[in-house]
Amino acid sequence: MAESNAVISQIGDLAEAGEKMIERLRRKAFLPESRKGLNVRTGIAEAAQLLGCSTNRIRMAEEDGRLPPPPAGENGRRLGYSIEDMLHMREVLGASPARAPLDVPAMIAVQNFKGGVGKSTVTTHLAHFFAVHGYKVLVVDCDSQATTTTLFGFNPHFNITREETLYPYLSIDPTQADLLYAVKRTPWPNVDLIPSNLELFDVEYELAAAGSDGQSVLAARFRKLKKGLTDLARDYDVVILDPPPALGTISLAVMQAANALLVPLAATTPDFCSTVQFLSMMDQVLDQLTGVGIEVDYSFVRLICSKFDGNDPSHEMVRTIMEQTFGPALLPVPILESAEISHAALRMMTVYELEKPIGTPRTHKRCRANLDEALGQIEQLVRAGWGRSQKVDEDMLVNG
Numbered sequence: 001m002a003e004s005n006a007v008i009s010q011i012g013d014l015a016e017a018g019e020k021m022i023e024r025l026r027r028k029a030f031l032p033e034s035r036k037g038l039n040v041r042t043g044i045a046e047a048a049q050l051l052g053c054s055t056n057r058i059r060m061a062e063e064d065g066r067l068p069p070p071p072a073g074e075n076g077r078r079l080g081y082s083i084e085d086m087l088h089m090r091e092v093l094g095a096s097p098a099r100a101p102l103d104v105p106a107m108i109a110v111q112n113f114k115g116g117v118g119k120s121t122v123t124t125h126l127a128h129f130f131a132v133h134g135y136k137v138l139v140v141d142c143d144s145q146a147t148t149t150t151l152f153g154f155n156p157h158f159n160i161t162r163e164e165t166l167y168p169y170l171s172i173d174p175t176q177a178d179l180l181y182a183v184k185r186t187p188w189p190n191v192d193l194i195p196s197n198l199e200l201f202d203v204e205y206e207l208a209a210a211g212s213d214g215q216s217v218l219a220a221r222f223r224k225l226k227k228g229l230t231d232l233a234r235d236y237d238v239v240i241l242d243p244p245p246a247l248g249t250i251s252l253a254v255m256q257a258a259n260a261l262l263v264p265l266a267a268t269t270p271d272f273c274s275t276v277q278f279l280s281m282m283d284q285v286l287d288q289l290t291g292v293g294i295e296v297d298y299s300f301v302r303l304i305c306s307k308f309d310g311n312d313p314s315h316e317m318v319r320t321i322m323e324q325t326f327g328p329a330l331l332p333v334p335i336l337e338s339a340e341i342s343h344a345a346l347r348m349m350t351v352y353e354l355e356k357p358i359g360t361p362r363t364h365k366r367c368r369a370n371l372d373e374a375l376g377q378i379e380q381l382v383r384a385g386w387g388r389s390q391k392v393d394e395d396m397l398v399n400g
């Protein structure tokens, strides 16, 4: 008995040592405060490409005073434009991609019940991709494991309290009537975050303890989250939801609040099998929800291969199986497995936040180009939902 107690208390020691190490890593990653800065700069050629105009158009606006002079470094060298500069440039040159007031903001749940499939990686990269392209984005971390919160540079254990998560709003004794309290600025001027931490899980406990009232409390929570998020979404173009990888209350509430579903999975047999299981569970759950009058409506459902290694024959094989199984619901361009993504994660960043390559410039460039192409597929789906997509419309994606 004594021995097993000693062994059990080891778990607490391990957790404590781990927490200390995370805090050390975090301090190292973004000195000196708890928030990491954003120091991404875009050259004029890339700026023009992002805005869909010529470099000349930008230079002319800088010369005639519509835009401030190009930012210069210490020795007069061109520095490139910050994300703020880019947003201002879009406004002045009429190149904002923002939705029209009547277009419904996209509310994308990035879900799969399997852990480690890349949900948080896709969530954060998708958020920063949309931000680079000039959209206003809200990310909602609904997972008490809080990887997404961490990737935004917050330590969920030290920097986030339960009162800053969805908890006060979803709790059985709510202390908040809307979600405004939970919205945090991030280093990105056009990306906000509702963070999470371990204590968000209390919502699940509370509902389990609600006993026979559970059913009606549950339905009320579903409606409440949807209403809260829909109210917030008015200020954004895109809302991205990272739900917990399980069939719990929060997960269901998120799936019901969303208006689009993106399912990441790796090209491995275990991921394929769990994803099939996830889809079949979702199908049953959605049926049940509809049966009790809770509407779920998605403008698109897509699967995306989230860490594809083209050099691994087994990935090729599983991807072929995925194509045969899911057809056009599988997005044609996969996200490639890249050391750049995992190295950026170690610094609690996305690839879009790196000032310079971590690996070789070639690795970085390839990773970034692939992310732009893969995530661009989702941008097209979102724009198609707004009824004014120009380049590729949903029909083309579906029918090839």
Ligand SMILES: Nc1ncnc2c1ncn2[C@@H]1O[C@H](COP(=O)(O)OP(=O)(O)O)[C@@H](O)[C@H]1O
Residues within 6 Å of the ligand: 114, 115, 116, 117, 118, 119, 120, 121, 122, 147, 306, 307, 308, 335, 336, 337, 338, 339, 341, 342, 345
């Ligand atoms: N395309 C990728 N290339 C390299 N590593 C990846 C890629 N996608 C995800 N990862 C890594 O896989 C792990 C699990 O990803 P994560 O996004 O946390 O999954 P989930 O949220 O589904 O649990 C993380 O260590 C992440 O850095």
Ligand SMILES: [Mg+2]
Residues within 6 Å of the ligand: 119, 120, 121, 143, 145, 147, 148
């Ligand atoms: Mg995650």
